[in-house]
Amino acid sequence: MAPARTGGALRNLAVMSDVSKTDEEWRQELTPEQYEVLRRKGTEPAFTGKYAFTKDDGMYRCAGCGAPLFSSDAKFDSGTGWPSFTEPAVADAVELHEDRSHGMRRTEVTCKACGGHLGHVFPDGPGPTGMRYCINSVSLELDPTAGD
Numbered sequence: 001m002a003p004a005r006t007g008g009a010l011r012n013l014a015v016m017s018d019v020s021k022t023d024e025e026w027r028q029e030l031t032p033e034q035y036e037v038l039r040r041k042g043t044e045p046a047f048t049g050k051y052a053f054t055k056d057d058g059m060y061r062c063a064g065c066g067a068p069l070f071s072s073d074a075k076f077d078s079g080t081g082w083p084s085f086t087e088p089a090v091a092d093a094v095e096l097h098e099d100r101s102h103g104m105r106r107t108e109v110t111c112k113a114c115g116g117h118l119g120h121v122f123p124d125g126p127g128p129t130g131m132r133y134c135i136n137s138v139s140l141e142l143d144p145t146a147g148d
Contacts, residue, residue, distance in 0.1 A: 019065040019114035030064065037136045038064045038116035041101070041108070046081025049137025053077075059089060059146030063139050065114035068146070069093050070133065078125070078132055083140065085133040086125050094133075096121065109133055 021029070026039050036042035046052075051060070060070040060083070071089040078084035088094045092112060099108040099120065109118045118139045125132030 021114075026064070031138075033138045034063050037138045038111075038114075038118075041117040043119075044082075044136045044138050049082060051083040051137040051140055051142060052081055054083070054142065056142060056144060058142045058144040060085075060135075060140045061143050061146075062111040062114060062116055062118070063141045064111060064116040066141070067093055067111055067113040068143075069111065069118070069140070070135065072142075076126060078134065080132075080134055082119065082134045083137055084125065085135065086129045086131055088133070094118065109135065111139075 023039070027035055030038060033044065037044060055072075055075075057072045059068050060072070060075075061068055068089050070083075070085040070087075074085040074087050074089070076084055076086060095110050095112045097108045097110060099106045106120045107122075109121050110116060111118060116139060117136075119133065119135040122132045122134060123130055
């Protein structure tokens with residue numbers, strides 16, 4: 001287990017084991033919006049997601065499988081219209097992939113446990129990491145009990 005900062009305290013968070021479901025199971029379990037983003041690599045419109053402006057404490061978990069992904073301590077207002085984080089709560093909770101879709105070259109962020117598309121990461125965030133994990137709200141569920 002890797003330590004993660006939440007609410008100023010170190011917590012041990014285990015990344016869930018691999019989640020394997022059929023496309024039909026994903027369709028049944030996720031909302032249409034979640035399915036479009038998590039399974040088909042869609043993007044919600046800027047400034048429309050439920051966590052774009054949230055400042056509540058807690059752990060942001062994968063909406064597909066519940067794996068802990070980002071602490072509210074790492075969240076910042078990037079002005080882009082999507083929740084942004086400086087780093088994952090657990091380093092190996094996410095995977096990075098080259099994304100050349102839409103005529104761009106970006107780095108896609110996916111949930112390591114279930115493979116769900118979360119968003120993209122850019123090297124223009126604040127210190128100390130200098131990274132901006134730009135994540136779709138619909139890919140996340142805020143767990144306020146994990147943010148003591």
